[in-house]
Amino acid sequence: MSQEGTILHNWLPPTCGQVTGIPAGEISPGETIGLNTTLTVLADRLISNSDVYSDIMSGMLPVRTYTKISGRVSVLKIFKHHMVSYSSCDISLNVVNRTIDNSKCTYKTKL
Numbered sequence: 001m002s003q004e005g006t007i008l009h010n011w012l013p014p015t016c017g018q019v020t021g022i023p024a025g026e027i028s029p030g031e032t033i034g035l036n037t038t039l040t041v042l043a044d045r046l047i048s049n050s051d052v053y054s055d056i057m058s059g060m061l062p063v064r065t066y067t068k069i070s071g072r073v074s075v076l077k078i079f080k081h082h083m084v085s086y087s088s089c090d091i092s093l094n095v096v097n098r099t100i101d102n103s104k105c106t107y108k109t110k111l
Helices: 043-047 050-058
Strands: 005-010 015-022 060-075 079-094 099-110
Touching (some): 015 043, 050 060
Antiparallel strands (some): 005 015, 079 099
């Protein structure tokens, strides 16, 4: 990655949290790197939405994450090309058990 990435957390339409400052770095082909990040929750947006209370009382909180990471890829160590990777996940959080009940993710890469 040649620049920092960002992750947005949405509760239905509004953004209610974000992770910024995902560090730039290099990832080898087929490699997975774990990162420790901090989620900033925008509590005023959650509190101002009356549906959050009813979702929590029902025991399930739907959350959507959206991730965009830009960078450059090197092909055969000769050609360098700009690339953007996107992912979007719909997650159902069980607030009673504090577990993830369901998640569905889609991924997309643009060169």
